[in-house]
Amino acid sequence: MTNDTYGLKYIIVKQDTLLVQFYGSWEVSDDRRPALDALKSLHQKTRLKKVEFDTRKLSAWNSGLLTFLLNIHAFCEKHNIEMACAGLPQGAERILSLALAVPENKNARSAPEKVPFVDKVGIWGLGQISAAAEMMGFIGEVSIACLKMFKGSARFRMSDLLLFIQQCGAQALPIVTLISLLVGLILAFVGAVQLQMFGAQIYVANLVGLAMAREMGAIMAGIIMAGRTGAAFAAQLGTMQVNEEIDAFKTMGIDPVEFLVLPRMLALVLMMPLLCIYADLMGIFGGALVSIGMLDISAVEYYNQTKASLNLTHFGVGVFKSAVFGILVAIAGCLRGMQCGRSSSAVGEAATSAVVTGIIFIIVSDAAMTIIFTIIGI
Amino acid sequence: MQKIAPKIEIRDLTMAYGDFVIQHDLTFDIATKDIFIIMGGSGCGKSTLLRHLVGLKAPAKGQVLYGNTSFWEALPQEQEKIMRTFGILYQSGALWSSLTLAENVSLPLKEFSNFSDTQIRELVSLKLSLVGLAGFEEFYPSEISGGMQKRAGLARAMALDPEILFFDEPSAGLDPVSARRLDDLILELRDSLGATVVIVTHELASIFAIGNNAVFLDPETRTMIATGNPNTLLAECEHPTVRSFLTRGEEAE
Ligand SMILES: Nc1ncnc2c1ncn2[C@@H]1O[C@H](COP(=O)(O)OP(=O)(O)OP(=O)(O)O)[C@@H](O)[C@H]1O
Ligand SMILES: [Mg+2]
Numbered sequence: 001m002t003n004d005t006y007g008l009k010y011i012i013v014k015q016d017t018l019l020v021q022f023y024g025s026w027e028v029s030d031d032r033r034p035a036l037d038a039l040k041s042l043h044q045k046t047r048l049k050k051v052e053f054d055t056r057k058l059s060a061w062n063s064g065l066l067t068f069l070l071n072i073h074a075f076c077e078k079h080n081i082e083m084a085c086a087g088l089p090q091g092a093e094r095i096l097s098l099a100l101a102v103p104e105n106k107n108a109r110s111a112p113e114k115v116p117f118v119d120k121v122g123i124w125g126l127g128q129i130s131a132a133a134e135m136m137g138f139i140g141e142v143s144i145a146c147l148k149m150f151k152g153s154a155r156f157r158m159s160d161l162l163l164f165i166q167q168c169g170a171q172a173l174p175i176v177t178l179i180s181l182l183v184g185l186i187l188a189f190v191g192a193v194q195l196q197m198f199g200a201q202i203y204v205a206n207l208v209g210l211a212m213a214r215e216m217g218a219i220m221a222g223i224i225m226a227g228r229t230g231a232a233f234a235a236q237l238g239t240m241q242v243n244e245e246i247d248a249f250k251t252m253g254i255d256p257v258e259f260l261v262l263p264r265m266l267a268l269v270l271m272m273p274l275l276c277i278y279a280d281l282m283g284i285f286g287g288a289l290v291s292i293g294m295l296d297i298s299a300v301e302y303y304n305q306t307k308a309s310l311n312l313t314h315f316g317v318g319v320f321k322s323a324v325f326g327i328l329v330a331i332a333g334c335l336r337g338m339q340c341g342r343s344s345s346a347v348g349e350a351a352t353s354a355v356v357t358g359i360i361f362i363i364v365s366d367a368a369m370t371i372i373f374t375i376i377g378i
Numbered sequence: 379m380q381k382i383a384p385k386i387e388i389r390d391l392t393m394a395y396g397d398f399v400i401q402h403d404l405t406f407d408i409a410t411k412d413i414f415i416i417m418g419g420s421g422c423g424k425s426t427l428l429r430h431l432v433g434l435k436a437p438a439k440g441q442v443l444y445g446n447t448s449f450w451e452a453l454p455q456e457q458e459k460i461m462r463t464f465g466i467l468y469q470s471g472a473l474w475s476s477l478t479l480a481e482n483v484s485l486p487l488k489e490f491s492n493f494s495d496t497q498i499r500e501l502v503s504l505k506l507s508l509v510g511l512a513g514f515e516e517f518y519p520s521e522i523s524g525g526m527q528k529r530a531g532l533a534r535a536m537a538l539d540p541e542i543l544f545f546d547e548p549s550a551g552l553d554p555v556s557a558r559r560l561d562d563l564i565l566e567l568r569d570s571l572g573a574t575v576v577i578v579t580h581e582l583a584s585i586f587a588i589g590n591n592a593v594f595l596d597p598e599t600r601t602m603i604a605t606g607n608p609n610t611l612l613a614e615c616e617h618p619t620v621r622s623f624l625t626r627g628e629e630a631e
Contacts, residue, residue, distance in 0.1 A: 028491070028493060028497060028501065028539075031494060031496075031497065033496065062539050062571060063501055063504060063505075063539055063571075064497075066504050067497070067500035067501055067503075067504045070500070070503070070504055070507070071500065089570075090570075091566060091569055091570025091571075092570065094562070094566055094570070095508065095563075095566045095570055098508055098559065098562060098563055098566065099504060099507040099508045099512075100507070101510065101559060102507070102510035102511075102512065102559075103512075104507070104512035104513040105511070105512060105513030105514050106513065107513075242475070341520070342475060342518075342519075342520030343475030343476040343518065343519075343520060344474075344475050344476055345475075345476035346475075346476070
């Protein structure tokens with residue numbers, strides 16, 4: 001039996017011994033499947049006991065020959081055929097024995113199978129439950145760390161705290177300026193169109209002032225910080241997780257929640273109210289620009305109207321909300337960072353999900369707080 | 379196969395990070411089919427030298443010649459063509475953490491060859507079994523040990539049967555038996571597949587067993603202080619730093 005087209009000949013010598021004669025060049029680029037299939041059908045016809053090789057006519061070879069030999073080896077192993085490697089080129093024989101030196105890992109994993117839909121739903125549901133439990137656990141750890149901080153025994157570096165304060169305070173000002181100014185402008189435009197119909201354009205000041213102070217200032221600052229700082233926190237902690245830096249803290253007896261999460265959270269909680277007040281003022285300024293430019297209201301009129309419509313409680317509500325948002329954004333960012341897996345794409349996922357979680361937290365908690373404030377009449 | 383890999387010549391190479399000179403005036407040759415050892419104390423610039431050789435960092439001064447082409451003066455296309463002949467193992471493994479071992483090894487095969495999926499799968503399991511990782515195809519790098527990551531990095535470096543292999547501390551983190559098997563593998567890569575191998579290593583046993591040429595970088599004078607066959611260096615080199623290194627400090631400086 002020959003198999004000329006594939007660079008080898010199968011010759012039966014004695015009854016049950018097969019001689020595989022290679023010739024020409026054996027590179028990876030050629031497909032040797034048919035040769036293997038031929039071997040299989042040959043074995044079905046004549047029960048083989050032994051395989052020998054003749055490579056005197058082989059001109060050149062590389063990994064292509066080796067993968068073929070590995071296939072033959074696996075085949076022989078399966079059917080209890082003896083494989084005599086003596087006829088192989090010396091290098092090939094040695095490389096083959098290197099490849100076979102370490103037995104294959106028996107707990108080998110096959111590529112992931114298809115999971116039925118119902119199973120997927122179940123797995124998803126269980127995942128949600130354990131995710132919620134993990135989040136609760138994390139919030140608990142953060143609370144304990146906070147308690148320790150109030151007792152003065154929490155371990156973190158003051159220089160870290162100052163750095164984070166700078167990062168999420170002063171360095172966030174430009175973007176907060178831009179966004180809240182524009183939000184004030186937009187509110188004024190939307191209000192002006194309606195109020196002009198009644199000749200009540202002066203009430204644009206009330207609208208912008210109240211909206212900014214109670215809601216928009218805090219929400220805008222919160223969302224900006226979720227996108228800017230929450231994502232950064234998640235990426236920082238995630239990378240530390242990948243590099244086993246967090247493990248190094250743990251084994252050194254330093255609680256990573258105290259050392260890494262606390263200063264970040266503290267910085268955000270301290271800076272968010274300030275950013276919120278700043279955003280409020282910027283928004284009111286934006287409203288003033290529209291009123292003065294478009295509605296023929298003088299700056300003094302606008303100022304007086306704003307002052308009359310707002311009191312400190314309104315600002316207090318916004319500032320309180322922003323402090324809550326600060327905690328939530330920090331928790332979302334740090335939680336996702338600490339949960340990060342051990343790969344580079346996991347870091348990206350952590351950052352993304354920190355932003356998503358942060359924004360969901362902000363909106364949901366804002367709705368809850370607004371309802372509560374309305375009921376108790378603040 | 380058995381293409382003649384170009385000889386590598388290093389001429390007056392000075393390496394620096396900014397103003398900080400790591401090594402200056404390195405001049406040596408790496409012949410085809412050499413197993414070339416780069417040695418020297420920790421932090422003397424071995425990994426940095428490797429980065430210059432493989433085209434990741436431009437020299438502050440001097441040349442790296444592949445055949446007749448000066449790598450850093452060549453056109454980007456030529457550089458890419460030269461780099462295509464390299465297989466590199468990084469000191470930290472540098473496996474792609476979001477891909478399984480099989481995907482790590484097969485990625486270069488998929489990108490740079492037109493083999494069928496079956497062929498690629500067979501090649502991947504050949505390369506993985508050569509480094510003793512048969513059956514770990516579907517594991518992620520974070521799920522295997524440090525030494526195993528190192529070996530998987532080796533399998534990835536060998537994926538395309540490259541002409542020149544650069545290994546940064548391949549045996550760090552390996553048990554003695556695996557380290558020995560690795561030496562055998564490196565010898566086979568050279569003898570049977572005709573590769574030129576450039577290795578950074580501290581492993582004295584393998585330096586003497588497989589190396590046939592070497593360069594010794596000195597952290598104090600910031601230049602090379604010896605070059606040649608490691609066994610000859612051990613027998614003949616007078617320099618106290620080299621002697622101390624090659625005898626594990628037993629002949630005090
Ligand atoms: N990105 C960098 N920027 C500045 N200096 C660097 C940089 N990378 C390395 N160095 C410096 O270059 C020197 C050599 O580093 P290199 O990593 O090449 O050492 P090495 O010889 O490989 O050491 P080891 O055996 O420990 O791996 C060190 O002193 C290090 O401080
Ligand atoms: Mg190094």
